[in-house]
Amino acid sequence: MQFKTFDLIPHDTKFDFVGKRHIAVTLSLLANAAVILWAVFHGLNFGVDFAGGTEMEVRFEQAVDPGAIRKGVEELGFTDASVQTYGAESDHTYLIRVGRIALMSQADVDRVVKAVEAKFPVQGTPHFNPDVGDKVDFQFQGTPPTPDQLRAAVESAGVRVREVREEAGLTAGTKSFAVITQGIQDKIERDLSARFAEAKPDVRRVEYVGPAVGRELRNQGFKAVLYAMALIVVYIGLRFDFRFSPGVIIAIIHDAVITLGYFAFSGREFNLTSVAVILTVVGYSVNDTVVVYDRIRENAARHKGKKLGDLVNESINEVLGRTFLTSFATALSLIGLLVYGVGTIFDFSAAMMMGIISGTYSTWFIAAPMTIWLEERAAKKGAPARADREPARAAR
């Protein structure tokens, strides 16, 4: 037979992974703590998906000063505006984000209501839902104003109106109007066009998420991560042995936190897609771990009575090539996305790359060694830690 291959990773390595586990675990703990502390104290850059607000992607034909954009937006009354370069510098594309979804704050509403009440027979308290934020419902008794009169009254309070909508009254003899104020998009777009006329701003994408929706999306994202982790752990527990589950959980959490670290330290936007990345990393990082566990089980059945530590070391070394190469192949496929990906996709791929590297690392240094550690603790408590306790189904 012919055997003209080369091995990227030699097939007969004898690295002492188990022996190095104390250093590795310390490093990992530090890295994880750093991410968590950073996320807690410095915060993540939540995108509109989670924070709520309005986000616009604007492309200019010529270079403009992002500081000037921010200044313009702030002059419009958005003190919480953020302006980021989006994609390559040569694209002249910026992400403008403001925390509000509508122009009206409660103070604006009070002013508008006062102005209208002064002129027309307003009945009851006008209805304003701060979650929606751009709409006030007025109800009138007696002689109601015409839509144009109402618009004039609202605008006299300094709020621009986009539309006055006539609605059937709540009860007979009343008349209702919904006053909808101009959206943020119109206002910013107009301002940019005036300010940077020669650079021809082009609004390419607008996202607007109400705070209630943002909260809901955040809760769902959080739930999704938890459920996925739980389901994976159950699956591993059933397929292998619940003895392996703690190692998997810890490796999963480790990789999820490291991936989160990409978003924390780079300051890139953390949004729904980021949750997708973390979930995929969680799913993917188990892959490598499974390969090693599989081999541990196989070896345990073959060399009964061998010390678990040696068994784990031997198994990791045996599948070292596989673990490395599978991650390498997946990483290769991500390179295209990293080079040509724009905005979200670049972040997606970069975070995924981090996750894959972390997943491979955690397979070697966290998951399997953690199993040993747990076994040793169990042994100290008197339970005999015998690797050959594995059932015979391991012969697969």
Place this chain on the structure above:
Amino acid sequence: MERNWYLRIALIAGVLVFSLYQLVPSWFYFQLPPSERNGEKYDQSVPSWAPSARKHLNLGLDLQGGIHLAMGVDVDRAVKAKVARRADEIADFLREKKLPVEASAPTPDGARIAVKTSDPKRVESIVLDQYGSELTSPSGAPQGTVYFAFKSKVLQDFQAKAVDQAEKTIRNRVDKWGVSEPDIKRKSNNQIQIQLPGFKDPEKAKELLGRTAQLEFKITDDDSAALDGVRAALPACPVDQGLLRAPLPEGGCWSVEGVELPGGQARQATFVAANTRAQLDAAVDKAAKPLLPPGDEIGVGEGTIGAGPVKDRFYRTYLLHGKTELTGDYISDARAAMDNSQGAGKPVVVFTMTPEGGRLMEKLTTQNLGRRMATVLDGKVETAPYIQGKISTNGQITLGSNRPYQQMFEEANEIALVLKAGALPAPVTIFEERTVGATLGPELIKKGTTAALVGLLLVVAFMILYYRATGLIADLALVLNALLVLAIMSIIGSTLTLPGIAGFVLTLGMAVDANVLINERIREELRAGRTVRQAVEQGYDKVFWTIVDSHVTTLVAGVVLMQYGSGPVRGFAVTLIIGLVASMFTSIVVTRAFMDFFTRRDTARLSV
């Protein structure tokens, strides 16, 4: 190991041909410039032997531009309106019963009705006697006042109905714009998600969707035979056992329905029908408009074809008197109910009008007894039931014909919704909006495709360099995998999004993973001194469960994502799931068939 590789090669060839066949519509779809993709030109360009033209790869809003809106129904306000109306009703009711009532009005928070009276005890018991199924009387009212509030179950039901109304109205409106493949669905309890691919003007969309519905009542002009003239200009609709058969001719067609006239006679009234609103409008402009009697107009409604659970819809005309006899402003409530007066229960629609509306309705129904009254919501004829008796404040619409009970009850519910839509504005506001400009979409497709191709090529090159012949086999499987994923996505009509492209690339990477696992295992077995054939067999057998495990764990993440994700994230999840399933097939079945084929002799060589 059985050497039934003929069978397996046949299976693989079958899968390949099937995938290519399923991708034919997508191929023609992407050949066309974006502006023509959703038009007739596309339908015509797909050859007749190909799968249904509908089954092409969909592009997500992020890739083709368009609008995603989540509209919230302001149930809060709708509830306030309901409370206010009921307060008025209670005042009327108590005055009728000659009870002392000072005032009956909603409390400032709009949640309760406060009735001021000198005899709270009697008022409470009498009102609860009448409205006990809906109202309760909460405590805590000040001296001389009784509180009433809706039971929470009644309110929940009412809120759900309000969202139903809004959804129906939005559907009707979007329907009229001719947006290709709009997607409208309920999201959470009070939200409706609307996706309008290719729609460019978010302001217009918001304005049109945000308005409250307009309900009108008009009388059909069944006396006129004017529309019979369209029979000269249009073909007759295909009919099967007395029912229309889909699809109708492209340019529209005519058909007849039997209508009763007030005098007791009956006649065959002609109407025009077509598959889509646009086709019907064109046919009406061409054939029916010139025949229109003065003062009449053409109303458009929907009909269903077939009796099964999946019914094709078509559009049809009604000849209406142009005058709007009544508007929905006068309706205060409507619901579907059972009429047991004639023995077996029959679904009916019961509605209540305001006093003024009741007078108008009484006049209208007396004058038009036996005619059909069309209820027109936002310009679309929803139903046209016969006026079978005088209707005043409390009206009842009896549904005609003897259709299955369930179908009739659904229809009754729908009519009730429509009637209420005119009465109770459930205002909608935008909770979430995502607009992708038309210029951004194509750019993203281009970059996304490049990214995917580069990733794919790198992987392919690596496999050949590292594993030689076996790598080539893996690459062939990879290409089949890619085709299979795209084919499945076309069949189930899932949508390709930008993250979806990333998911696609990632699953290709994972498919290669599986092959790496197999090849490394084979190498290991070869090192252990097995023959090539043994090594291949051992390699596959031992790695089988590892591959399943690794795929299933990622699959779990994918399924959770699909459950909780929205928009592009869901697109990513779907692509990931399909990719994983395809990857299991190609890495376990396909590459193995090839390997077995090349190593079928014991003397075989293998470069792994």
